[in-house]
Amino acid sequence: MSRTVVRVYSDYKSPYAFVAVRPTLALAEAFDLALEWRPYTLRIAEYLGSVDDRGPHAWRRVRYSYMDARRYANKQGLTLKGPKRIYDGYHANAGMLFAQKHDFFERYHWTVFERFWKHELDIDVPEEVAAVVAECGGDAEAFKAYAEGAGRTEMTAVIDEAEAMGVFGVPMYVLDGELFWGGDRLDLLKERLAERQGG
Template sequence: MNVLQSDSPLIVYVDVKSPYAFVAIRPTLALEVELGMKFDWRPLTLDIPSYLGSAEKKEGKVVASSGRSPKVWNAIRYSYGDARRYAKRQGLILKGTEKIWDSSIANIGILWVVEQDRDKLGGYFDAVFPPFWRRELDIEDVDVVKSCLAAAGVDADGFDDFQSGEGRALHDDLQPQFHPHGIYGVPTYVIGDEVLFGREHIPYLRWHLSGQKGPAPDIAYEIEPC
């Protein structure tokens, strides 16, 4: 699978453990419905310790930390605060994670749903993202991910083998391709030869996918009704 190529008009890269991906899911799904299109949703499992260091919390207090300067901590706090504002406008709860999760199994679940029953992808996202960000979901447990598949109405039979075999291979094949192709975070949208990071590009995506009528819109977050 080539990270920049798809039969779909738009590729969307997300990671369950990203707060910015979390607040982009619903607006991007809504755009998909609005335009009557099916986007190509794919996982990008972030290697957060490689660029932001690592940390673990218990009851809100840091109990272990490595490679995080005060500047990095401030940037992380700002990122969560920024994402939390947009989560609140969608009626969602976004609590900071207490460790850096391995989200690969839940992300491989995206590939499984696309393969098994693409129309239930939104249901899978609803079963995974909101409870994870309420700190209610162990996304490193394959049985928990299977329960999320079942909650979305997706047959989970065979997922054990998929997440350790074919699905894992597809997932792992994508990962080393990202940085060389200018993809560093989520959500990332690939449209034609453009790589766009962040949900602030949704107005532009709508304009582009709708035929580019009139001037291109400004790059800005769309504000959902309260």
């Protein structure tokens, strides 16, 4: 019997994606899921505005979001510091694809998340991301070549496919074409999985 596949869209600069990693892995273990992690690079300025253009409402929303995510982080003993600026995150997300191709995804995934939110890694500096790749067992030079070559084409294809399915944020879970947005929707996903398995 084949394992149930759940696709998980994530972005290293999302605090909610960070705090959802452990609950997602726990759910996968409980239901023997095969997780397909995919990068979805958020374009923050499109929905929250640039730093210079944000009004009071947007700033209240930003402050609340980080406070709220920090509550979840604290429950898990994680450090979640507010970001220093608006990040793009392409290189770190390209690293996700590269790490999957070269079998060091799990270590890379957690290392990038944890260090970024501790302010120990700049996910927009290729050399810093490449150093994590090397630390996790990958080829730093091959990663940099990938990120500036085939990685850009592959990332575009991943995002285009995601948006064609309706993906707009992270973490986003996809089960049999049904979307579940946010770690706080894991209970709904759990219900679907139980129904699927006849429980």
